[in-house]
Amino acid sequence: MAKHLVIVESPTKAKTISRFLGADFIIESSYGHIRDLPAYKLGVDTANNFEPQYVISRRSQPVVKKLKAGAKEADKIILATDEDREGEAIAWHLIQALGLTKKQLETTERIVFHEITKKAIEEALTHPRPIDERLVSAQQARRILDRLVGYQLSPFLWKKVTRGLSAGRVQSVAVRLIVEREREIQAFKPQEYWSIIALLSPAEEKTSPVEFSANLIKIDNVVLDKFGIQNEKEAKEIVADLEGAEWKVSTIEKRAVSKKPSPPFTTSTLQQEAWRRLRFSAKQTMLIAQQLYEGIELGEGPVGLITYMRTDSVNMSGEALAAGKEYIETNFGKNYALPSPRIFKTKSKGAQEAHEAIRPTDPKLDPESVRQYLNRNQYRLYDLVWKRFIATQMPDALFDATAIDIGTSKSPKPQHARASHYTFRSNGQIIKFDGFLKVYPIKIGELLLPELKKDEGVIPKELKPGQHYTDPPSRFTEASLVKTLEKFGIGRPSTYAPIMSTIQDRGYVLKNDEKRFQPTDIGFVVNDLLVEHFPVVVDIQFTAKMEEELDEIAEGKKEWRPVIKDFYIPFEKNLKEKFTEVEKKTPVETTDEVCEKCGKPMIVRYGRFGKFMACSGFPDCKNAKSLKSVEEKQNLGMACPKCVEGNVIVKKTRKGKIFFGCSRYPDCMFAAWGKPTGEKCPKCENPLIETKYGIKCNSKECDYKMKKDAPQADTAEVPETTDTPE
């Protein structure tokens, strides 16, 4: 029987689709891009109209081979890659790489769908279209520009700073944001201001509450700004003014306030929320999300629990919305369901919306029903995704908000008083209907105020002047950096997590004890070089401007080659000048150590394996040793299990793999792939080490091992309830 070959990008997607389509469809996966510019050289002929040289990487060879074989058997090829710039390019590259015959080319179809439902796919199959060459051109422009910038600026840094560095449209801006934030913090001067809080109680006895507090907001009917009271003297004068004043209610304002649920997750918001509530890194979030996406064994074959996790869209399929509603009606009751589904619009810059939002594939599978099949972190992330989705289809939360203004007066006005009237405000808020908060709680301060009437008197129990200082801007976390990058349209869902790794791997930034990014010396130096000499490329708006041009290419208003040329000609000229003009600028870091061989000071150098300490008398004196601070940081403070004299330190192999060794190397040759437990092997007396898989003996000849306990069942789940961002 004639078979149709359908090619998608993800093998999981292929598996899902094959359930919807009949036996005459064979579904294969391209595993992302199959061709790219070569890694080892520029691969763009700048002298020949930027002709790109595409190669099939070793990784893609077997994939292409398999697809070619499949194409040979098929009577029709259907390219069903994602409906965005990259997806269109993948389809185009497939056509190029599969070596199709003329006849095959004629029958090859391109289809798109952005929800994986039977209906959407069947619909797509009836509407094939040709490859959109203009969209492909836009992708090529993007790819080639990134290559030109990255592969030409990086060597500039190798020459001017040190080997191994890199620069690029995305990473260099990420580093810039961190560097600039650090400088703001360095330049920050805290500013003092004061507040005055009154602890009040109704003059007539009431039922609860008997006390409430109010903030000073106006002086003689002029609204007080944040720095309205600048120092203790002023605060004390006000308190003195209020001595013996008469306090009574001037206005009471009641209003109904509602709060909407946040949109369902995109990659960016999932990473942010998983950090905020679960303290997951971007990488960890993506790894666990991938597991949930690929499928969890639920007894009768693996089931993908969530939709695709790399997306910038907040769209949800009609089927999912209906299933969500049904779940809510059954489990929470009709008044927690919406008459018609709540729809969200994607606001983020440059969104391409090839996929749905991240949501549970089947809302009926609530977190509790699948808990036994998930490990702790899978459960926690699924719980988050599921609840966020269900919340989107629940009503707004409703509040009664009350604002009571209390005025003071003193007559006659005392001679030395600053003012005659002061106004204090008390805000209260009570939940009337919890709505979506029932499943997706966020921190909401509920405060009940006493029932008061206008002109009713209140008694001041206490006046509390409070000293405050403004806070410096906070350093970026992975979550806030991803949020900021997305805001500027920089980076894509598939790259947010890798960007976090790259800027750290290059040594531009470090995470401090609070897991917040701080620039290193190299980070400052490289950033300043780039900002000074290549301002166009590291402009925060550069990507946004590029995207505008890519859109014009995609709309057929521009050709890709002239767009690249307009950028490249001045870039190349500038680069050439800077290569000769700019002086080498390796940061010089001194240490407080003195060379024991020649007496000259030791300084920090940058080598192939990172920082180390070397004699400043180089090359006359070749003394070098590992950096103390690095050593201390990696020193576990545990005696070496072999020689006892040295300490166990964390080291890295040439390939970057972590191992544990003795600080007295090479005098002591202790080395292990796992952390020593401090205990000895009951069989052979060699040290025991703890690896990912359990505790084992470090000796190769000994087979002693102890399995780690199975992951513990999650008992006390206390979600951190913080407010969600706008």
Next chain:
DNA sequence: CAGTGAGCGAGCTTCCGCTTGACTT
């Protein structure tokens, strides 16, 4: 699994965006 930094000039480092494996315990 144990070194680095100048350079004689060997060979190497590097981008962004799609997508998962391949080693082993």
